[in-house]
Amino acid sequence: TQLLEQSPQFLSIQEGENLTVYCNSSSVFSSLQWYRQEPGEGPVLLVTVVTGGEVKKLKRLTFQFGDARKDSSLHITAAQPGDTGLYLCAGARGYNNNDMRFGAGTRLTVKP
Amino acid sequence: KAGVTQTPRYLIKTRGQQVTLSCSPISGHRSVSWYQQTPGQGLQFLFEYFSETQRNKGNFPGRFSGRQFSNSRSEMNVSTLELGDSALYLCASSLGRGGETQYFGPGTRLLVL
Numbered sequence: 001t002q003l004l005e006q007s008p009q010f011l012s013i014q015e016g017e018n019l020t021v022y023c024n025s026s027s028v029f030s031s032l033q034w035y036r037q038e039p040g041e042g043p044v045l046l047v048t049v050v051t052g053g054e055v056k057k058l059k060r061l062t063f064q065f066g067d068a069r070k071d072s073s074l075h076i077t078a079a080q081p082g083d084t085g086l087y088l089c090a091g092a093r094g095y096n097n098n099d100m101r102f103g104a105g106t107r108l109t110v111k112p
Numbered sequence: 113k114a115g116v117t118q119t120p121r122y123l124i125k126t127r128g129q130q131v132t133l134s135c136s137p138i139s140g141h142r143s144v145s146w147y148q149q150t151p152g153q154g155l156q157f158l159f160e161y162f163s164e165t166q167r168n169k170g171n172f173p174g175r176f177s178g179r180q181f182s183n184s185r186s187e188m189n190v191s192t193l194e195l196g197d198s199a200l201y202l203c204a205s206s207l208g209r210g211g212e213t214q215y216f217g218p219g220t221r222l223l224v225l
Contacts, residue, residue, distance in 0.1 A: 042204070043216050045214070101157065
């Protein structure tokens with residue numbers, strides 16, 4: 001079983017729609033990161049959240065870290081075809097972020 | 113500056129063989145972490161090297177090993193390959209002081225026949 005559960009696994013929407021993907025765990029993390037991965041490439045970091053309850057915005061993307069630092073969500077407003085990709089959440093188990101535990105990912109397709 | 117590079121990008125091996133993958137981190141980065149990515153299990157942490165020493169280790173069998181050189185370049189070795197070892201192997205580098213961003217390479221796609 002995954003330490004971090006992401007939902008949904010797959011999401012296909014039309015351009016302009018809004019969406020939310022979730023990342024849940026029973027474990028507490030010192031920080032949580034969201035990545036986007038495109039075919040043939042490695043994951044690219046989108047954001048790191050550290051404080052429980054923290055909300056960060058990156059243009060049309062809004063990231064929230066749960067109060068208990070066990071879960072997170074990513075909301076995309078007015079999705080565009082360029083948002084298509086695999087979205088991964090990853091939790092750091094300690095001070096050293098270099099031991100990360102990843103969720104299985106949400107594969108998002110945004111159709112024009 | 114140049115990103116993380118991995119060689120080779122693609123590799124085909126047969127069961128029982130061994131393989132060595134290479135990762136060159138971003139200049140100045142001293143930490144290199146390795147991950148295995150498969151459709152069924154997602155991204156799983158293999159190990160991390162910092163200053164030529166293994167600092168963290170995931171739950172993989174001893175067939176998976178690695179090392180880091182004085183210039184921070186790292187290699188990963190898998191011995192006695194199994195079909196289930198087919199995966200995308202990613203490395204990520206960071207400064208290594210803790211709490212900073214990891215930068216991923218494009219990965220090496222390994223197919224075991």
